[in-house]
Amino acid sequence: MIRQLIARTAICTACSLGIAHADIVVGQSTPLSGAVGDMGKGLMAGARAYIEAVNAKGGISGEKLRLVTLDDQYKPDNTVTNTHTLLEKENALILTSYLGTATTGELLKSKLLDTNKVALVGTLTGASNLRESPSNVFHLRASYADEIVRIVDILKGMGLVDVAVYHESGVFGMGGKEALEKALTTNKMPLVDAASYDNKLNDGKPAAVKLAQSRALAIVMISSLKPTVSFVREYRQAGGTAQLFHLSTVNYENLVKELGPQLAHGIGIAQIAPYFDNTRIAVIREMHDAMKKYTPETKPSYYTLEGFINTKVAVEAIRRAGGRSANRATVLKAMEEMGKVDIGGYTVDFDRRNQGSRYVELTMIGADGRLAH
Template sequence: MQLLKRTLLASAFIALALPAFAQQGGPKKYGPGVTDTEIKIGQTMSYSGAAATYGTFGRVMVAYFKELNDKGGINGRKINLMSVDDGFSPPKTVEMTRKLVESDNVLFMCCSMGTGPNASVQKYLNDRKVPQVFVLSGATRFTDAKTAPWTMSFSPTYIDEGREAARYILRTKPNAKIALLYANDDSGKDTAIGFKEGLGADKVKMIVSEQTYEVTDATIDSQIRQAKASGADAFFDSTAAKFTAQAIRIAHDIGWQRLHVTTNNSSSIAQVLQPAGFDKSQGLVAGKFIKEPTDKQWDNDPRMKAWRDWMTKNYPEGLKTDWWNVYGYMVAETLANVIRTAGNDLTRENIMKIALSMNYDSPYLLPGLKIQTSPTVRSAVNKLRYYRFQGDQWMMIKE
């Protein structure tokens, strides 16, 4: 009962913070997939394949809407979240998205995983004016209002993340020799662009090793060894989770002493640091925007307590040490309130309008950060705070 009270209070708070053009009692205006009792929503998720570790995000969302439906849904309608596995494979994403849109008639696509998969269907969805909201990628192509007016993302862009990482290194190690490693794809290239912008034209020469990897590679052993051989004493590691774990482990094993900065996406204790080994992960630094579940300063935080209770009840196999599970819950809650705000105007146009008009403080974001969007600001969160891994937990760095 206490958890239910907390959830209802939080939902009421967020609903008040969303735009005031909800039409709760107005005439019914329905788009595809909407009836008096149901709203169909589509999602492609990497439950298998190279990015399967991120599938926990989708499982949290499915569990969230199941519980919400058990309590009556939203405005009397059940939310049918059709979350399907694309194996992080763009051709499979195209196939599954077409089915969701053309056969299942979903109202919109939401919270789908990955740069490549989302890019493969971006034009298709925009040509048909199907909202592609809260994309789980920081690639800037998903925040371009001119080329993709029906697309928006949730997390900080990769350019923002790269820029902030460079500034952190400059603040803490101003004479660093830097090794840079990123994926040979849109997301990696965006991060590298932002990193170089953050250094500034006069300091780009601090990069003594710049390398890429393919997401299909088995290992990045050679890249890490080359980075050490370059003489670098700082490392910006913009790799996917399994490669970040490899980078931590290999760098430690070959005795590379360096300031190691990684990205928010690859900061999971369960998916990265435990596989790498806590002893080898000490001192790792990462930019974050969500309250880290292992950070003891949040042990008595009411909303984090409520989230842990919710996990125990609704997703017991999920790890309470994995920030991706906090992220999934926060995004699901935000999406639910977009739908709630839409009231009876459940059209694709209105969903997009509301999603691009948010301005509130989520209780799951780090202090000082907000969820804030507009027709020109198309990523819900735009800033980061830096953490260092110590012992068995992430601890916020006081700068």
């Protein structure tokens, strides 16, 4: 099935290279429903706000941009099917703002990006295995390993040297656990305990009961929203007192909503971009202005900022590739040659593995449920 899709897409691509576009299509496959639908909707809102802002100024070389977003429901097979549709039926020139480790991994396995010589700019995953070899994916967020290194540095500085981990039992969680073990070893700190959860059950209680008996002073959580909520609630109920830290994979507002400010208070969360309300930074101010005009139904968030930045870089590649005369191959080349660029008080700098940012800062949920940064 996948081979047939690739073959058909390759034929379509060969026919479309170099021709004029009715408009310039930017394609996106992301979850718009299901457990992480809010994250996907945020990415989409940020991407759409930027595209509409560009169109309001005349587009690129007089050509309007069009964002086509398809819901993959966070399912890898859907991501591949959607990407095929975006390339063959929608004639997308570039792809942006995908979401998920398994979804992106399946897309890479399908070879659709290679066959079509198309760039994917920005995918919401920090998995190291997706960065180990060159591909047509251009990463604009730090890896989970980068986040973990930053968390461990902070833990060491706070004297919280006895660390445990709560993690998903799949690829995402095991990769994060390995990165934590490596960072702790580098800093001569012990991993005193570990507990996982089944990502089909999302039940954090067994792990919470186990880690509540641990001597850990800090626990790093490598988990999605529901098992995080389950774990924190059960861990505190079991008398656990360790400082809790999380990767950037949870939305703090959802965490506060599910747990309440009292239980959420004090949880540290790594972020891979500056605070989304810091309008002193030009690109964030630009996002706020664009969202007020074009996507007012969505509140600014880290996810809208990520979608906005991803799309701004993708559109810059289209400009550099010649705008109206660009094709997928020339846009891909523009991304490969992008290097260092200031996108408005925030710099991205792509290395040979297409890693454009390693920015990480730690935030913390305050007593009122707001984010301290």
